[in-house]
Amino acid sequence: MMGDGAMKKTILGAAAAILCAVDPLHMAAIAATAQTASAAVQFGARENVEYIDISPDGHHVVYLQAGPGRATYVFLADLDQGGESRLVVRSDGNPERLRWCNFVTNDRLICQMSAVDFSGIVALPFTRLISIDTTGQNLKLLGQQSSFYDSRVRQFDGEIVDWSGGEDGTVLMSRSYVPEAGRTGSHISRTSDGIGVDRIDVRTLRATRVEAPNPTASFYMSDGRGVVRVMATRAMRGATGQLGATVDFRYRADGSERWQTLGSWDTRTGAGLYPLAVDRDLDAVYVLQKLNGRLALYRVKLDGSMASELVYANEHVDVDDVVRSSRGLRVIGVTFAEAERRTVYFDQDYAALARNLGHAIPNLPLIDFGSASADGNRILVHAGSDSDPGRYYVYDRATRRLNEIMLARPELENVALSQVRSISYPAADGSQIPGYLTLPPGREDARGLPAVILPHGGPSARDEWGFDWLAQYLAHQGYAVLQANYRGSAGYGDDWLRQNGFQGWRTSIGDITAGARWLAQQGIADPNRLAILGWSYGGYAALQAGATEPGLFKAIVAIAPVTDLQQAKDDVADYTDARNVAEFIGSGPHVAEGSPLRHADAIVAPVLLFHGDHDLNVRVIHSQRMDAALRAAGHQSELTVFPGLEHDLADSTARAQMLGRIGAFLDANLHRQ
Known part of the structure; x- marks a missing residue:
């Protein structure tokens, strides 16, 4: 495991290596350069703004910008000086990745780094929180200092529980404490074990204990004003060392030190309640809880009465989350995805602002409010649509001005993009499967197109209406693209989620292949030029569809695919969540029947595989074994392995290479005209 000292040295060295930075707010120059780039480079570029936050005084923003390849830059931009930017710090992505940076004060930030360490017997993901001046100086690690005698590896050093620690320049941080073992010749040995909460001065690292470390604690929630009100615990399965499937929640009444039972959440079934945010003014916590098989939003009093009231429910889909004001101080609304994502605002000021912005930028209906200045006057706004990757604005309440400050994907600013239509089609049993259809730009009424079925990952996830760089690239190349929310997808309630897409793979895969037939029946797609990519x-799903219905697709592309369900269980055997993963996948005949690796001889379409060799979600061995099995069966297969990349392949160069190869592969096998 990389030590804290080594990580600090790496971050500081990387920051010093950057001598200058391009001003990303100079959008015209970037857009002009983008015109000369190939489509694979344009669509494969990582999102230009990966994270953004506004300073307490509202005069600056800090944002993470995708650099070349897998590098990430952190910039500070002056909103009052024409967007002038300067570099704060960077990561090269090999292996450390910067994930986010937030202001604590006007001149001090907290940022999170992550990486995967492959130096031990078991590969381990880890994160570290750092505090750094906006000038890039005085970098400090916020977690517990490592010791040679640490009894175990500290993977995750902690999380920010509350950005208002009760004093200027302080935060509440849940810290992971690791006891020492084997220290001899000294009476001083650290014994704290588990996750506790400290109030930390981000400049001096002076820490004050707020909650004692608890070995069973998972996370804590505060009221947004420096008081911890909710604690989550997760017990082990006896002496097995394996995590249980249930998370238990406790709360404290206002002014009390005694923990009381709030409820529990079953991670397998979603039964019980799951807390989202504490409302100090109402002395209540917002929770997700099922109503008629769908997640709804409730409010539970924290005064000892546990009085509960329904806040919002939708008859068709699950409620996803609450919407908070800046720094999570107030819950201002609830959000969920029907055919399009919607937000219902409880706060009338934000509701009015959302309506007014909708009139001001009608072509960008997906409006999200980000962080705000301490006085609430300046608010970050992101707005996008299906055919616009998104733009960032600063709204000034006092002047009522909306200023665009940067583009999410400047490489695509002058590229024709496609509209996305919400559709539904019949499955084999007559069930209507919701989804999205993207046709090539300017060819909304085209017929007999080559088509690509693009099933989402998860499986307990879903696609939504909006910009999708992979679907847009395929449409730009001339393909009709269908994205189905097959049964097994999340967001539609228990009846739709069913067993999940592994245990109930026949239903999920059947829904996906039904979409291909529907495209052909509607005349949208040429039945002899169908492909599937996932x-x-x-x-x-792409590989399993190729195995169960050989001949339906003329080309198969699989990126970081699961290919053997037993292998997926074996991959996590040395981790504490192994039992939960095994239960999710299940046991029985479906493990072999639902594994495309076991049926490679049935796949007749050419297969193109991509995988990162640092992927912990799905190990690269899945693609390696699939490629070998297909070749042994005499079938066409090609595998590209990206060294050092994780599941999301967060490298613009690698993504461009992948898209270029996909484009050529599909053109060759679908005979695109």
């Missing part, structure tokens, strides 16, 4: 579970 990532993660979507890649699994």
